[in-house]
Amino acid sequence: MELDLGAVRAFVAVAEDRYFGEAAIRLEVSQQAISKRVAKLEADLGVRLLSRTRGGAEPTEDGEKFLAHARALITLADQAVERLHGRRRPLRVDVLGTRLATMEVIRAFHAEHDDELELVTPGLGAVRRSVLPESVDAAFARAGSAPEPGIARTPAYLEPANLLVGRRHPLARRRRVAMAELDGMTAWMPYTARASEWAEFWRELCPEFGVLIDTDGPNFGLEHHIEVLGTSKDRLGFVGAKMHVPWHPDVVQIPLVDPTPVYPFSLLWRHENRHPTLPLLIEHVRSGYRPFDPERQWLPVSDREAMSADR
Numbered sequence: 001m002e003l004d005l006g007a008v009r010a011f012v013a014v015a016e017d018r019y020f021g022e023a024a025i026r027l028e029v030s031q032q033a034i035s036k037r038v039a040k041l042e043a044d045l046g047v048r049l050l051s052r053t054r055g056g057a058e059p060t061e062d063g064e065k066f067l068a069h070a071r072a073l074i075t076l077a078d079q080a081v082e083r084l085h086g087r088r089r090p091l092r093v094d095v096l097g098t099r100l101a102t103m104e105v106i107r108a109f110h111a112e113h114d115d116e117l118e119l120v121t122p123g124l125g126a127v128r129r130s131v132l133p134e135s136v137d138a139a140f141a142r143a144g145s146a147p148e149p150g151i152a153r154t155p156a157y158l159e160p161a162n163l164l165v166g167r168r169h170p171l172a173r174r175r176r177v178a179m180a181e182l183d184g185m186t187a188w189m190p191y192t193a194r195a196s197e198w199a200e201f202w203r204e205l206c207p208e209f210g211v212l213i214d215t216d217g218p219n220f221g222l223e224h225h226i227e228v229l230g231t232s233k234d235r236l237g238f239v240g241a242k243m244h245v246p247w248h249p250d251v252v253q254i255p256l257v258d259p260t261p262v263y264p265f266s267l268l269w270r271h272e273n274r275h276p277t278l279p280l281l282i283e284h285v286r287s288g289y290r291p292f293d294p295e296r297q298w299l300p301v302s303d304r305e306a307m308s309a310d311r
Contacts, residue, residue, distance in 0.1 A: 020038075
């Protein structure tokens, strides 16, 4: 059989963006066209690649197996066209999400160098602690114990965590909150119900400080999460201090202290990658990194060891 690259590209876009509508915007086609292409690919392969849910679309077990190969196919096809036309392609960077602190890092880099970039935003649903997708030149992720062979990485940013509570919560009027004060309180985290580098971090942090985790309910996204917290007197949430959070009149953010939990982003790339912009990005990340301060900040032990080894 012959694979339709357009259908493969549509599948990858949906798998990364989680929504058919977002994939349609990325590929500049109609949502109906995306659906037809994915359906054709599934029919050609004889397997179901995506599972449609109210929270978006997720790769099935077969979809996960096919995704890495699909990305590689698209990358090879794009590189062949680019080389034929004799032009340099943009540096392709996985920034996890447009709301996250990684976007601030990449924006600052672009402001300094004005190099052409292509950003990938698959979100925090995938476990990629030491894995670098074939379709990108570099990626931001939480570092694991050891990278895969051929993968290099460097600590990129330690993002402080803020407390997120409704205005009727007992802590809502505080200017800062010590972590010890959260002992026995409940954090509502429906997004921790499935495996991800983000969920894993909070599952390690909360027991350390006696915070209970409530994963009840589907994850309908950040806006819904904030709306629910705005109506609650006892639930709390966590958010990155640099994260772009939708404003809500009944929700406040409060810095956490003594210690401040910090989420560790690292930059990953392949040793063999020779893209001329990549060394500039690596240097930018390294020059802006502020090391972990054990007197004021908190990290899981595994992250401390991983980031110390990578420096």
